[in-house]
Amino acid sequence: MKDEEQQQIKKIDQFVADKLTGDRTGHDYAHIERVVRMACRLSDDRDEKIRSFIVESSSLLHDVIDEKLVESQQRAEEEVRRFLTSIGVDTTDIAHIFDIITHMSFSKNLSEEYTLSLEGQIVQDADRLDAIGAIGIARTFYYGGAHEHIIYDPKVVPRTNMTHDEYRDNKTVINHFYEKLLLLVERMNTPLAKRIAENRTQYLQEFLDEFKAEWNQEK
Template sequence: MEALRAELRAIIQREMEQDPAHDIAHLDRVWANAHRIAKSEQGVNLRVLLGATYFHDLVNLPKDAHNRAEASRMSAEKAAPFLTDLGFTSDEIKAAQHAIAAHSYSAGIPPESFEAEILRDADRLDALGAVGIARTFMVAGTMGRPLLDPNDPFAADRDLDDQLWSIDHWHLKLLQLPHEMVTEKGRKIARKRARLMLAYLKQLAKEMDTDLPDHWAKLLQ
């Protein structure tokens, strides 16, 4: 498995357009998450899971691209010849392609295999916890998007809008991810990481001499 992983990483370094939030380090973390979840599941094809993990962002489109929702399908298609060259069988390639296509939040494709469920959870876990906090800042900087609304930072009296304010994305999506995990292990890890993010928000509010509205904590109930 380590030899295959090294080959996959080498391909990614050549073929994948990388950005601060979607780079080889992201893929390594997703694999660590996936491997951790897979240990608690039965019947997982680790070879398929490994291949799908490292190719899931093979086509990496900007978050504001008009065809962003197609990126996972495009990645699945682009992955096929590489998987063939690596000796994957046709069944393994189809399984890896499904996992790649179904991992995407925006694609809306239901996962229909253990590998697809695990990859979806593992990728979403990388948007939570300490890494999730860091990635928020990286994406905000890349897109030139302010962290929060200086007049109402935590949307106490305004509508949430993550196209304007980065922290709003936590409320609209990230802190809701624990409820959307499909594996028991993924759900457990997600809840722990989301609690860390909520603690960060409480500290941030304190340093801004304001309060964190109750509707934030209710997301984790």
């Protein structure tokens, strides 16, 4: 990475830290740090030439425009564009970053998976990996509690073929595992992410099996 890009990354990192440090939904700055580290790990596993600046900047910025976290996604996007321009990020790079962060979410890919660049695939995988496994379980319940979702209702059946609005209208924490988290292993892009996801998904399934057994008084 060029010296100028390294300085820009530092400024982006501070911008994101200022935005997300106080988050109480599981999308805080610690989540961002984990996504960045995982994205770098996934990048190092690839033989192709990868723009590390695009990977790191997109990993840092992906949640500051998230519709779940901002009052207006349009205003949030405009603020990020102005900020990136102000620190001298090339317009082509800004376009690449926005192509990633506006198309990588699970909810934006319900009906058809958007084709991301390799950098985008890496960032998407890194973010999705942080949604599964032990940390994923913790984040899921943390988010559900913040939004006053009930933990479980056996009468509420997990949904399939949801629209964007239907997906967002989730009130049951356990159903989120079936409606999203268990599905992510099949949607990973890179070989290393798939291997990691298989282990983390197995952990999710073991947790759900234990949860259901305790719920039903079988243990």
